[in-house]
Amino acid sequence: MSSTPHVVLPWVVRRTRLPLLSKRCVDCPSESATTGKGRFRVNANGKLLDVWLLVRCVRCDRTSKLTVHERTPVSSFAPDTLHGYHRNDPALVAATLLDPALTRRGHVTLDWTGACRLDTTTVPCDTWPIQVEVTFADPVPVRPERLIAYGLGLSRSEVLRRVTCGVALNRTTRTGFTFTLLARE
Template sequence: MSSHLHPVLPWAVRRTRLPLLALRCVDCPSGHAAVGDGRFRVNANGKLLDVWLLVNCAACGRTGKLTVHDRVQVGALRADLLAGYTTNSPSLVTDTLLDPSIARRNRFALDWDGCWELDASPVPDDPWPVRVAVVFEDPVPVRPERLIARGLGLSRSEIARRVKIEIPLNRRTRHDFSFVLVCPAG
């Protein structure tokens, strides 16, 4: 895309809360668990540690455990990491929940619906075309088509006609991108 287009409008995507986990509850058919209050459980068995992140079902409130470390030597964990687990560090809760290896290990996916907001500069009436630079302040996976529709209030068909973009509109991304909005017909 040409960089000489004017103006360049900044948009920012921000996480508003932690996502829900798409994780089956053993007590109810809801299929979603919330993070709860972000507590870790550390259990020592001799020189071995187990670390879990506790989560609660959004529907029934049942507490479940996500395995973070299983039977790891006490000395194998960095002191600051172990301190974060024992003090329930909010940033460590976030990092743990968003870690793809934890999701794979515990067989859950993240449900990002309603977890992000778009700070979008308004599009001026003139001059055309307009270039929009989208920056992700948090790694929130979102479809560009959905994000553009939210920011501009355009239908999918109008987005297809008026938006020039170098990435797929219907494939989720969490990386910065830009697009060009051309003048409406008429």
Template sequence: MLPWVVRRTRLPLLSLRCVHCPSESATTGQGRFRVNANGKLLHVWLLVRCVSCDRTSKLAVYERVPVRSIDPAELDGYHANDAGLVAARLLDPLFARRNRFTLDWRGAWRLDAPPPLFDQAWPVRVEVAFEDPVPVRPDRLIAQALGLSRNEVPRRIKCDIPLRRTTSAAFTFIVMAGD
């Protein structure tokens, strides 16, 4: 069995309309939070920057919540601009839905796979694992890694999930011998 791992190389871009220019891409840059207190209520925002005009916008993490309702360690992470906390918020689908953005994963991930061993006994079983929820189409991933055409993938691959549907969950497949 061959292990393949899909890893994030950087944070993905955000597909988010800029209020200042016609661009629809934003980045978190170094990943910064803004924390503001209004009496006993707290606001926490994740700051994002437009890739075209460099204008900063805010994505609401918490709005008008009592200070005591936030875990003190988490609040310290917001004050320290913790990179792990930035990634956790960006990859949270509820946060994305609430702030009306999607993630653009182009160029933000890589596949770590051993070189294909075509001298092995056929069939070859491959297990694909994901470290982060990177959405990929299995047929494209397999074709790229094995150097096959996408038309050849359905003929040579037996997979436990549909090949043409985007997934970010672990899956396995079997590579059959070529003709």
């Protein structure tokens, strides 16, 4: 039996929705907020703009704001970005929400539970070892060990025994990687 993989399977990780935000609500004991449909609020003060991303509590529906830009000169915005803020462009909402500077500045963390899916192909049972290439359609943070266990229907301990990988299995990644699945011993 050859040690080089005979079969290369593609897996794709896709974002199904925007992640929830872990943000304490001031009206109720909820710790989760969502961007809902994704709206910006733009306020002009002379030649300066303030831009906020509106988020709402998942329990009581109270709206609050996350600061995107504060007292920023209008001339520093690219025209298409400014237009995107005014028309609540969904791609701009996603890019803004996924920006680490926004979550750091707003003191929030992103909750990715249920916000992504894994598109897999069936693993053939007759050829071993099998190589799998995992690509990310969106930068969703996942732990390779958990992703592989979910995709193959294996326990995490069995993944550690049967999988060789080019990345650390217990560290979060947002980029593609390749792993090799070995036959059962």
